[in-house]
Amino acid sequence: MLIIAHRGASKLAPENTLAAIEQAVRLGVDAIEVDVHHSEHELVVIHDRWLHRTTNGQGRIQDHSFVKLRELDAGSGERIPTLWEVMTAIHGRCDLNIELKGIQDVIPVLTLVDKAVAELDFRPEQFLLSAFNHHLLFETKRIRPEMQVGALTASCPLDYANFGSVLGAYSVHICMDAVTQPFVEDAHSRGLAVYVYTVDEPEDMHILIDWGVDGIFTNRPDTAMNVVAKHSH
Numbered sequence: 001m002l003i004i005a006h007r008g009a010s011k012l013a014p015e016n017t018l019a020a021i022e023q024a025v026r027l028g029v030d031a032i033e034v035d036v037h038h039s040e041h042e043l044v045v046i047h048d049r050w051l052h053r054t055t056n057g058q059g060r061i062q063d064h065s066f067v068k069l070r071e072l073d074a075g076s077g078e079r080i081p082t083l084w085e086v087m088t089a090i091h092g093r094c095d096l097n098i099e100l101k102g103i104q105d106v107i108p109v110l111t112l113v114d115k116a117v118a119e120l121d122f123r124p125e126q127f128l129l130s131a132f133n134h135h136l137l138f139e140t141k142r143i144r145p146e147m148q149v150g151a152l153t154a155s156c157p158l159d160y161a162n163f164g165s166v167l168g169a170y171s172v173h174i175c176m177d178a179v180t181q182p183f184v185e186d187a188h189s190r191g192l193a194v195y196v197y198t199v200d201e202p203e204d205m206h207i208l209i210d211w212g213v214d215g216i217f218t219n220r221p222d223t224a225m226n227v228v229a230k231h232s233h
C-alpha cells in the first residue's frame with residue numbers, strides 16, 4: 001500500500017509548505033499530495049480559497065497579488081510555495097499528486113509537469129493530477145490522453161467506481177468515511193487503483209490493507225510506514 005503524504009507531512013510541519021514537503025521526502029514516502037490554486041500567472045500550493053486558516057492573511061487568494069501572497073506567513077515562518085518550488089524540492093525523489101483546487105485551466109499545470117520532467121529528474125508517470133471537478137479531469141484527458149488522472153469522490157456512488165472508467169482515470173480517490181469493500185472490489189475489477197483519504201488512525205490503515213487498497217493519503221506518513229511494515233507480522 002502506497003503512503004502518500006497528505007499536503008506534505010502535515011502533522012510534522014505546516015501543511016502544503018516546503019517544510020512539510022522536505023519532511024515527507026526525508027521519511028521516504030512513496031508520493032506527496034499538494035493542493036494547487038492559480039494566483040495571477042503563477043500556480044501556488046495552498047488548500048483553501050480563503051487565507052485565514054493556514055496563513056496570517058485575510059480574504060481570498062484572488063483578492064491578493066502574487067507578490068502580496070508570498071509575503072504571508074503560512075506557519076512557522078514558511079511561505080506559500082509555488083508548485084515549481086515544490087517540484088524542485090522533490091526533484092524526482094518520490095511521486096507527486098497535484099490536486100487541482102482553484103484551477104480553471106489545466107494547461108499551465110501540464111506545462112509545469114513537462115518542465116519538471118525535462119529539468120528535475122521526474123518521469124512522466126510520477127505525476128498524477130486529481131480533482132473533485134471531474135470536468136477538469138475530462139479536459140485533461142482530452143488535451144493529454146497519456147496523463148494519469150485520479151478522480152476524487154467524497155461519496156460511494158450507486159454505480160461505485162464507474163466515474164473512474166468514464167474518465168479513463170488511473171485511480172479513484174475516495175474519502176475514508178465513504179469507502180467500502182464492494183467499492184474497492186468494483187474499482188479493481190475496472191483496473192482502477194484505489195487511494196483513500198485522509199487516513200491517520202492505525203486501525204483504519206489495517207482495515208484498508210486487508211481490503212487491498214492501493215494507497216492512503218495520510219498526515220502521519222511516519223505512523224503509516226510503521227503500520228505497513230508490521231501489518232503481516
Ligand code: G3P
Pocket residue numbers: 006033035047099130152173197198217
Ligand atoms: O487528495 C486527497 C484529499 O486531499 C482530498 O481532500 O480537502 O484534503 O484536499 P482535501
Ligand code: MG
Pocket residue numbers: 033034035099
Ligand atoms: Mg487535497
